[in-house]
Amino acid sequence: MTVMEQRGAYRPTPPPAWQPRTDPAPLLPDAEPYRVLGTEAAAQADPELLRRLYAQLVRGRRYNVQATALTKQGRLAVYPSSTGQEACEVAAALALQERDWLFPSYRDTLAVVARGVDPVQALTLLRGDWHTGYDPYEHRVAPLSTPLATQLPHAVGLAHAARLKGDDVVALAMVGDGGTSEGDFHEALNFAAVWQAPVVFLVQNNGFAISVPLAKQTAAPSLAHKAVGYGMPGRLVDGNDAAAVHEVLADAVRHAREGGGPTLVEAVTYRIEAHTNADDATRYRGDAEVETWRDHDPIQLLERELTERGLLDEDAKSAARDAAEAMAADLRARMNQDATLDPMDLFSHVYAEPTPQLREQRDLLRAELEAEQEGAH
Amino acid sequence: MTTVALKPATMAQALTRALRDAMAADPSVHVLGEDVGTLGGVFRVTDGLAAEFGEDRCTDTPLAEAGILGTAVGMAMYGLRPVVEMQFDAFAYPAFEQLISHVARMRNRTRGRMPLPITVRVPYGGGIGGVEHHSDSSEAYYMATPGLHVVTPATVADAYGLLRAAIASDDPVVVLEPKRLYWSKDSWNPEEPQSVEPIGRAAVRRPGRSATLITYGPSVPVCLEAAEAARAEGWDLEVVDLRSLVPFDDETVCASVRRTGRAVVVHESGSFGGPGGEIAARVTERCFHHLEAPVLRVAGFDIPYPPPMLERHHLPGVDRILDAVARLQWEAEN
Ligand SMILES: Cc1ncc(C[n+]2csc(CCOP(=O)(O)OP(=O)(O)O)c2C)c(N)n1
Numbered sequence: 203m204t205v206m207e208q209r210g211a212y213r214p215t216p217p218p219a220w221q222p223r224t225d226p227a228p229l230l231p232d233a234e235p236y237r238v239l240g241t242e243a244a245a246q247a248d249p250e251l252l253r254r255l256y257a258q259l260v261r262g263r264r265y266n267v268q269a270t271a272l273t274k275q276g277r278l279a280v281y282p283s284s285t286g287q288e289a290c291e292v293a294a295a296l297a298l299q300e301r302d303w304l305f306p307s308y309r310d311t312l313a314v315v316a317r318g319v320d321p322v323q324a325l326t327l328l329r330g331d332w333h334t335g336y337d338p339y340e341h342r343v344a345p346l347s348t349p350l351a352t353q354l355p356h357a358v359g360l361a362h363a364a365r366l367k368g369d370d371v372v373a374l375a376m377v378g379d380g381g382t383s384e385g386d387f388h389e390a391l392n393f394a395a396v397w398q399a400p401v402v403f404l405v406q407n408n409g410f411a412i413s414v415p416l417a418k419q420t421a422a423p424s425l426a427h428k429a430v431g432y433g434m435p436g437r438l439v440d441g442n443d444a445a446a447v448h449e450v451l452a453d454a455v456r457h458a459r460e461g462g463g464p465t466l467v468e469a470v471t472y473r474i475e476a477h478t479n480a481d482d483a484t485r486y487r488g489d490a491e492v493e494t495w496r497d498h499d500p501i502q503l504l505e506r507e508l509t510e511r512g513l514l515d516e517d518a519k520s521a522a523r524d525a526a527e528a529m530a531a532d533l534r535a536r537m538n539q540d541a542t543l544d545p546m547d548l549f550s551h552v553y554a555e556p557t558p559q560l561r562e563q564r565d566l567l568r569a570e571l572e573a574e575q576e577g578a579h
Numbered sequence: 580m581t582t583v584a585l586k587p588a589t590m591a592q593a594l595t596r597a598l599r600d601a602m603a604a605d606p607s608v609h610v611l612g613e614d615v616g617t618l619g620g621v622f623r624v625t626d627g628l629a630a631e632f633g634e635d636r637c638t639d640t641p642l643a644e645a646g647i648l649g650t651a652v653g654m655a656m657y658g659l660r661p662v663v664e665m666q667f668d669a670f671a672y673p674a675f676e677q678l679i680s681h682v683a684r685m686r687n688r689t690r691g692r693m694p695l696p697i698t699v700r701v702p703y704g705g706g707i708g709g710v711e712h713h714s715d716s717s718e719a720y721y722m723a724t725p726g727l728h729v730v731t732p733a734t735v736a737d738a739y740g741l742l743r744a745a746i747a748s749d750d751p752v753v754v755l756e757p758k759r760l761y762w763s764k765d766s767w768n769p770e771e772p773q774s775v776e777p778i779g780r781a782a783v784r785r786p787g788r789s790a791t792l793i794t795y796g797p798s799v800p801v802c803l804e805a806a807e808a809a810r811a812e813g814w815d816l817e818v819v820d821l822r823s824l825v826p827f828d829d830e831t832v833c834a835s836v837r838r839t840g841r842a843v844v845v846h847e848s849g850s851f852g853g854p855g856g857e858i859a860a861r862v863t864e865r866c867f868h869h870l871e872a873p874v875l876r877v878a879g880f881d882i883p884y885p886p887p888m889l890e891r892h893h894l895p896g897v898d899r900i901l902d903a904v905a906r907l908q909w910e911a912e913n
Contacts, residue, residue, distance in 0.1 A: 279708050279887055308710075330887035333711045348712040349670060350642060380613075383641035385673060411642045413618035419641050486617045545892040552882050559851055563880045567892060570899075 231426035231438040235470045238445035239507045247445050249513045255444040257522040259501045262288035262312045264526035273479040277537045279330045282309040286474035289444035289500035290406045297451035303342045305357040305375040317341050321533045331541040350381040354390035361399040372400045372458045380411020395432040400458035403466045408473035413486035429466035441471030442500040587764040590738045594624045597742035602632050610637040612664030644674035655695040668703040669712035682751045683726030697751045704797045706759035708887040716848030721753045729824040731755040733799035735767040740776030757797035781828040787817035790841035795821040798845045805900040833865045840871040841907040850878035872907045
């Protein structure tokens, strides 16, 4: 037999366990982002939950405004605001149980804070005192990840490990639209699907990766469509509709907890502010577009719904505002104190035991600091 | 005759000009990376290129460093000269697989038939108050990879000259751009014709007799400052700016050390397994009989790059360099 004939005869035999999905349709996302607010579905939503979401949205917005102000005062090196995206942030935190884990990206301070992390500690990365200010185990929140999409495989690994140990823990991993182009995103989705790991991927599609619009990021009909190729369901949701994001995420979390495997959720939203305070957004987008999205503000959407249904009176509104104001005042006051940092800490956590070389360098710095002290006196 | 007023330009502007001139001179030069088009790059180094040469020549890519460099490999295979921008030092790491497994060794793997004229621009180093993953000095990884040239300018003129040379090179070149010098100006006249620097030559930035500071990139101005300060202590320091880490200019470096008899290597990246070890070993091997003292290193600590509020303790500054210079009085100590 010639090589060509052999090739012709070759038929790949799938491994016995492999079952192709004969019908990918259940995996496909809806054609339009799923909405609750302003639709009939809203009647089904739990009023208590909606009020909680509302209070958290108001608080989140205030946090964004305060943190942005702190950059102007030089108290914060940089702040990537999530104004306009608060619904995603808040719903992410509220969709999880206490035992679940959150894997945030660098823009997700609000989700981190909504999960219970001290607002000041959530900002240390951006303020510049420590890379991570909180204990990841305390609230089950991984460090904010700056390299994009790199935290996604971590979420898969953690969820997989939890399942191996018999714990019904779910990991929710957050990434931006730009981050979905990274290899790590694809590898994470693939692992998650193959292992049927209890993970939920939340893509906040805010239209831009710094200056690059979605159209230059992907040719897919939606980012949620990407799920299908890996063999997991994709869900498309209005990212400014807190009730919808919460419902979709809570469903996905439940599905994962019950052994159903991973889900990819794309929340369609918009970044109202520039990428960070260091970015000039006028170079790549016009005001008109921003204004359109201001009219689709997540707080207003929810407020309108709650008010129309008589679930939110002036007292409740001002209570939410007061609580947010108190949080902001506390944040401001504590951020205005100078961080007390011990330079010797540079060597504290490089290894469990410092190497002899690090000890030498530590002694050098100590001597320098002592000399500095003496010089000052 | 009228004297032309010098218009000082920044290093970033000189890099832009180098890209523009290279693109104008050779239609096969293509720029690609994250945000390089409409925005002109986060440091504005590619500003105006998309408008001038079109989006096919200056392309906003999807956000994927491995993809950027990997597609650049294919483009180079087909006769283009890609210049890729890695947005920040630590974001180049996803591309290391492509860099190390393919870019660096394609010439070798194909017995010379498929050279890859790719330029990889990497803004690197600290001192700008950047958050985590925005301040790494990754030169040791690049230097340890055979098949790559590694250059790093410290002056505005060199930024132009070295980037042009990198783009013209038939081999892959990693251009490490010291981001804290992006806005530094010197008397470079953008109106004048510019020279292209051959890759592989160091420059003596300041002549001196009593010891040599061997340095590069962001540490060059620091060493020049230290050399000025050392005059008060009676030291006349020579400052050698390597400009090119690979290939390494043994000749210029050793000529200097033979003259002065003492040397300190200064860089920002960690000392353990860092560039200074290689440099000190080379100098010792070649100049042993001329040395009055061991070659010393002043480097960053061997720690992950610290948060901005502590970076001044990490970065080698004038005092640490002067301390090392004082330790060069080896005879007196022993
Ligand atoms: C691996 C990697 N490459 C590049 C960057 C630089 N960078 C920071 S944010 C950003 C855009 C991210 O866009 P997206 O994923 O859509 O998230 P968003 O900022 O919109 O929340 C880029 C390119 C990075 N942080 N990590």
